[in-house]
Amino acid sequence: GENVEQHPSTLSVQEGDSAVIKCTYSDSASNYFPWYKQELGKGPQLIIDIRSNVGEKKDQRIAVTLNKTAKHFSLHITETQPEDSAVYFCADSYNFNKFYFGSGTKLNVKP
Amino acid sequence: NAGVTQTPKFQVLKTGQSMTLQCAQDMNHNSMYWYRQDPGMGLRLIYYSASEGTTDKGEVPNGYNVSRLNKREFSLRLESAAPSQTSVYFCASRSLAGVYNEQFFGPGTRLTVL
Numbered sequence: 001g002e003n004v005e006q007h008p009s010t011l012s013v014q015e016g017d018s019a020v021i022k023c024t025y026s027d028s029a030s031n032y033f034p035w036y037k038q039e040l041g042k043g044p045q046l047i048i049d050i051r052s053n054v055g056e057k058k059d060q061r062i063a064v065t066l067n068k069t070a071k072h073f074s075l076h077i078t079e080t081q082p083e084d085s086a087v088y089f090c091a092d093s094y095n096f097n098k099f100y101f102g103s104g105t106k107l108n109v110k111p
Numbered sequence: 112n113a114g115v116t117q118t119p120k121f122q123v124l125k126t127g128q129s130m131t132l133q134c135a136q137d138m139n140h141n142s143m144y145w146y147r148q149d150p151g152m153g154l155r156l157i158y159y160s161a162s163e164g165t166t167d168k169g170e171v172p173n174g175y176n177v178s179r180l181n182k183r184e185f186s187l188r189l190e191s192a193a194p195s196q197t198s199v200y201f202c203a204s205r206s207l208a209g210v211y212n213e214q215f216f217g218p219g220t221r222l223t224v225l
Contacts, residue, residue, distance in 0.1 A: 001170065006153070032212070043115075043201050043216030044154070089153055096205065096212050097161060098169055099144070101153035 002027045006090050006102025013080050014110050021105045023090035024072040030092040033066060033073045038087045038104075047088075048075070080109045113137055115217035117202050123223045124192045132187040132220050134202030141207040143185035144214065145169075145177060147198040154201065160185055162207070192224045 003026045013019050025033075031052040036044035050057045050064045050073065057064050061080075066073040077084055090102040118133045136143065141162045146154040146169075156169030158177040166177050174196060176188045185204075189196060199221050203214040 004153075009151075034214070041218075043203075043218055045216065046213045049213070091154075096142070097159065097167070098156055099154075099214070100170070101146075101155070103151055103153045 002030070002092065002098075002100040004090060004092055004100045004102045006105060008105060009103065010106045010108070012108045012110065015080060015082060017080055019075075019077045019080055019084070019107055019109075021075045021088055021090070021107075022072060023074070023092075023102050024070075025092045025100075026071065027092070027094065028068075028071065029094045032093045032096060033064070034091050034093075034099075035062075035064060035075045036089045036091065038089065040086075044089055077107075080107075082109050082111050085109045115202055115204055115215050117200075117217040117220050119220060120218070121221050123225065124189075125225050126193060128192050129188070129190050130192065130222075131189075132200055132202075132222075133184070134186065134217060135184045136202075136204040136215070137183065138204060138206065138215065139182070140204035140215075141182070142205040143179065144203040144205070145175075145185065145187045146201045146203065147171065147196075148201060148219075149198050157187065157200075192222075194224045196222065197224045198222060 034049035038044040063076040093099045115136045144159040145157040160179040163182045202217045205214045
């Protein structure tokens with residue numbers, strides 16, 4: 001079955017620095033790659049997504065890049081703030097039916 | 112507009128007991144999903160329903176059954192609970208309309224099986 005690997009499992013940065021989280025996937029048919037933020041005691045919430053026909057997408061301080069050849073995609077957060085502290089999950093899907101999630105990255109932004 | 116709601120929030124079962132986790136959405140979404148989240152393993156898909164009247168197995172369906180009662184409701188049943196089913200369960204829904212395909216998640220049900 002599909003396998004999504006996510007690194008690092010924990011990431012600690014100073015406020016204002018950038019954070020990068022990387023994921024690799026195995027199914028070359030995957031065509032949708034969302035990123036979720038999960039705060040303690042809550043369900044995941046979509047923060048940005050990208051489709052396989054696009055190489056990069058940006059939304060204010062958050063960006064996602066996709067390299068289909070290498071089968072990896074990354075989340076970039078610039079100018080990090082304490083409220084960015086949470087667990088982040090990558091995922092992939094083929095045509096939005098089954099979704100496969102990475103194991104998560106706990107981001108700690110130190111003030 | 113409550114989004115995705117799940118009941119109960121917490122549940123403790125003994126091995127062998129059965130229970131049903133309830134999920135409802137008020138966003139008129141077509142697709143609904145059940146996931147479990149275990150420490151260090153992310154979310155794993157148990158079952159999904161692409162549209163009313165259809166259900167399909169996900170990554171880890173063994174020990175579970177589902178019912179898509181109507182467009183709003185999607186329930187998950189544990190017939191004979193086992194300690195390995197101790198987890199946090201999330202329900203999600205997604206619209207098929209338009210180009211924006213976000214999954215909306217409920218707040219989760221924390222289940223402990225003793």
